[in-house]
Amino acid sequence: MIQAFGLTSNPRKELPPAVHDVSFEAGAGLVTALLGTPGAGKTTALRLMLELQPGRGVTHFRGRPLHRIAHPSREVGVLLGDVPGHPARTVRGHLRMLCAAAGVPARRADEVLEAVDLVSLRHERLGALSRGMDRRLGLACALLADPHTLVLDDPADGLSAREARWLHGVLRAHAAQGGTVLFTTADTKEAARNADRVVTLEKGRLVADQEADDFARNRLRPRVAVRSPHAARLAAVLSRESRAAQRSVEIVREGGNLLAVYGSSCADIGETAFRHGILVHRLADEVGDMGPGAGTTPLKVPAPGGESGAGEPREAGPSSGTGESQTPGSPHMTGAVPRPDAAAGHPAPARTPEEPQEPQGPQGPGEPEDPREADASQEAQEAQGAQGAQGAQEAQELEASGELDVPQETGESEAVRPLCPDPAAPWPDLAAALAPASGPRAPEGPGSGVLSPLPPPISVRSARSPLRPLRYEIRRATGIGTGLLTGAAVLLGSVLVAVLLARAGHTSQPRLLAAWPEELPLPPAALGAGLLGALSFGDEFRHPALAADRGTVPRRLGLLTAKLLVAAATALTLALLTAGCDTAALYLLYGREVAQVPADGLSPVASWAGLVVGCAWAGVLGAGVFRSTAAGLAAVVAVPVVVVPLVQRAFQGPAVRTAAGFPARVREVFLSQWPFGGERYLEAAARVIAQPVGGALTLSLTALLCAYLLTTLRGRAR
Structure with missing residues (x-):
């Protein structure tokens, strides 16, 4: 399970911290939504949890913090944003590379590809994947080391309804096996x-921590969406009839000509509109999210019988305008559907307010209209006009008497709860809901001087080395x-330079054969070898492949040794191929003497x-x-351009002592004969270092290695 205590991000200049004192738990075998x-601070909270x-x-x-876990990728599978990887790498190659980093067998890549249904795309490049396939690959990366916990940041973002159902089915199956799943979302449904x-x-603070059934019961309620050009008049008529019938009806104007009516039905509203001759463009059952920030225009409707107490109208403050919910019990009019096992039953997906209602009737689009129906329609329009004038006069009288309060249309929207559909239900305390659930508390007063202890700091730690570097x-x-492309370009350029030098x-x-x-x-x-060496680390910084567990490129000696070995082997291969191609080209063009x-x-x-x-x-x-x-490439070029002149200037002037007779003195020191003429190779290495370029290169490598070790040790000390 996951236990987060007092997550607080660092303040951002004058702005408050993005996350302040957030504490919650995500149980094993359960799916938890943030x-x-x-x-609101969802991604920041995840990054604080993962020590990023x-x-x-x-x-x-x-029971253990992440930095105390020996192999984090085997405990926590993470998906933050898009899949981190080079766009030219194949899907299977990317997973096999991460298998080596996580220390799992390479066959695990094929297993997760089959689990996420990406076997047919295993040879596809990462840059060519669609959004849905990228989400599947990200889930495969998170599942690669078979972790107990999955932490996913908005995994269904940009997916179709079918792909989102599949993804959440995989998460549900992982939780059913005893795993822990935590995902973020901005969609209440x-x-x-x-x-x-x-x-x-909400705004970086914890405002609710509920079971899904309680969340659906408190936040989601059936409603009727009504769109009419006479919305204010229809609201007045509905409120008057609800008072007469002693029924609790809540009416919320969502801006423009759209109303949300709670506590009524499509049939009742349709009959009322027909009796009063009010034109209705849309009438549909929906499920509404009762959270703040609905972006609505308030309508103040009095309680039935004019009684006060539980039936009194309630007004909410200005909404956040973000279109999402944070506090249970506040009106928020975005279409949402509760869980299938919620108390509301099994409702069908609600029609969004933007969807037009198709007209229903026996007449086809191309059939002629009956003249009798046309006359009846004209009479109905005349009657509706007369009733509309009468209704408008009634609405003016209600507004003058104070029973109806319809504010002017403005660019800003507000949310309101005029009537509570269940008068016996307690009204939620907004101040208590906004208070943090646990963690540090603010001082009791300006002069109290009471300061609660802060939770321990979260320091960013680099990831561990790959288990198989x-x-x-x-x-x-x-x-x-x-x-391969770099090697081909180097070979072609070297041959051209060698041919031009020979001409x-x-x-x-020696310089002719080396094309120097x-x-x-x-x-x-040498430039090609330096470029490939720079790419060995720089490619990871641009595409952090090891971000599958911690998000930072590891700086460990095991990985550095592996990179140096692979870079040396690549450089020697490139040097051998270059010298061979140069010699062959010179032999073909100019003969044996030049080559x-x-x-x-x-x-x-x-x-x-x-x-x-x-x-x-x-x-x-x-x-x-x-x-x-x-x-990295600049460090390569700086050796002959900057360091070599400095070394040459340091050794200018007459030499008082020389290194003559170095091999003989080596034999005298070691007393024994070197096998296979080893002193010759040692002498050759000494001559290389004694050259200006060799000495400068040795000096540069020593300085860079010391700087690397210094930064590595400093990172461990933190």
């Missing part, structure tokens, strides 16, 4: 139909075609491999430190 209008946003409060998932418990937020990184790198001449053989002219800071292969490898090839090969691997690592570390792909 209801509120847009801007700093604030105050405590949230326990089966959706909350009443699909939840077992409804928690209502190397497998995750391989699937992340191979799941999209960016690497111009005056270029050393003096005018460029780095060869194409000849130098006699002492160990040192150039070591320099070439060290350069491309160092650039790839600089891209990885730069993107990880600065959280940007562009920053």
Whole structure:
């Protein structure tokens, strides 16, 4: 189960916090709806619960806060917004990558695809999915690690009625197996139909926490929607007849010519309108949401018999105009349908006020009109005009006597409850409903000086490393075609540069084979390796694939090691292919002499491999430190442009001592003979580092690694 205590977001400058002192529970085996209008604080509350946003409060998932859970994705499945992923990645590839991150077998991806009915779209790209398929994929990501708890932010947003029914059926099945389900919604009808418990937020505060049946009974009532050009006159007639018959009828004007009548029926209202000659454009049974913010114009109708007490008219303050409900018992006239097992029975879906009522009659659209019917219709219109004038005079008399109060039409709307349909039912206390259910309380008075203790702060913590980091990184790198496209562009550019350098001449053989002219800071292969290294972190920051559990990119040494290994392997492969393509092109065009490898090839090969691997690592570390792909690529280019001149300037001047005889001294120190001529490789590595570019690259990698470790340790300390 979920237990949230005192969730409070940080204040936003002059504005109050988006969520203030929200406490509620979502039980195991139940579906809980977090209801509120847009801007009520539903998403902020979820982010505070998941420790994605700093604030105050405590949230326990089966008795433990999220940062105390070893594997959060196995305990809580989350869907916030759209599915986070690269648009070029396939549906199955995205799920398999997340399987490696969550530490579950790869076959689990196919199982959840079958569960959400996406098997036929497993090879579809994420960017090509429709809204409904994206919601299904998001649910599959949440269910991937078989979590006990599901936390979903407006999962049915933008879905059709059929897709929404399917989604809520999946959530109901998960709860039936003992899981906990919490979803947010702004639709009262959706909350009443699909939840077992409804928690209502208004302006960041908890105003109601009810069972779904109580919510439907208190918030949803049958009504009759009436649209007439003479709405004020019809309201006056209905109120007069209800007083005469000693019936409790509530009439709410919803702006324009639309009335909502509670406590009556379509037959009674139709007969009344016919007797008084009032034209009616629409007459339909509906189910209304009795919450604030209905956007209505008030009509003050006196109680039957003029008695005071429970039958007195009640007026509500100005509505919020948001079209959603927060407090039980206040009028809110949006179409809504209660749960099928509610006390109201099994009503059919109500017709919305915007739907026109089709005319009913035996006459077809193309049939001629009977002259006798036309004469009768003309007589009825004349009688209706006479009765309309009489009704208008009656409405003026009622208004003059104070029995009817019809305000002028304005741009602002208000809600009112003129009569309570059940006089014996207690009227809800709005001030008590707006008070927080639990958590810190405000001081008793300005001078009381009583301050309640605040709940503990919520600090944003980064997610844990993928449980299988190397497998995750391989699937992340191979799941999209960016690497192949970058490699093809690098090979083509390198061949062109090498051919042009050979044609111009005056270029050393190592630079010719590496396609590295003096005018460029780095060869194409090194730039391509640096770009792929920068994408290894930058791609995740743009599309946070690991947001399935916590929403932040992990900064752990296990994942960093995996990224460095994959980046090094990719860079060496690219360097080998580039050198081979350059040599083959030079041999075909200019012969063996131009494409000849130098006699002492160990040192150039070591320099070439060290350069491309160092650039790839600089891209990885730069993107990880600065959280940007562009920053990672800038760190690669900064090595020859900025760091190399600094290193050269530091070593300018006559050398008093040199490193001559380095291999002989190494053999003397280690005393034993190195197998397979290992001292030659060590000497080659030393020569690479001694070069200006090698020394600058080593210095840059050391600085970036230290910065990465510093930020990682600082994040853990918080």
